Amino acid sequence: MEMVHVLAVITAKPGLCAKVLEAFHANVPAVRAEQGCIEYGAAVDAEGLGDIQTKFGEDTFVVVEKWESLAALRAHAAAPHMAAYGAKTKDMLAGRVIHVLSPT
Secondary structure (H helix, E strand, O other): OOOEEEEEEEEEOOOOHHHHHHHHHHHHHHHHOOOOEEEEEEEOOOOOOHHHOOOOOOOEEEEEEEEOOHHHHHHHHOOHHHHHHHHHHHHHEEEEEEEEEOOO
């Protein structure tokens, strides 16, 4: 399989988004060092756009990822640093939705 795109929508419990993002940012260097990682970063709602956007909300951020292959994504999901990040943040999350996409 060719390149894989991932959009992970992470919703923190009210008031905990900054703490989840702190843990996320601490984990980013390890993820970006993984074989097959092309892009990995968090994004939040842009401000000042009015009606041209639908906001996720203040407790939500989106992780934008790009991987060389599905195998690289699977290895990422099984990485020890991802298990540690998950354990550290699981009680702070209200929800998590992961979309895996193939380019057209």
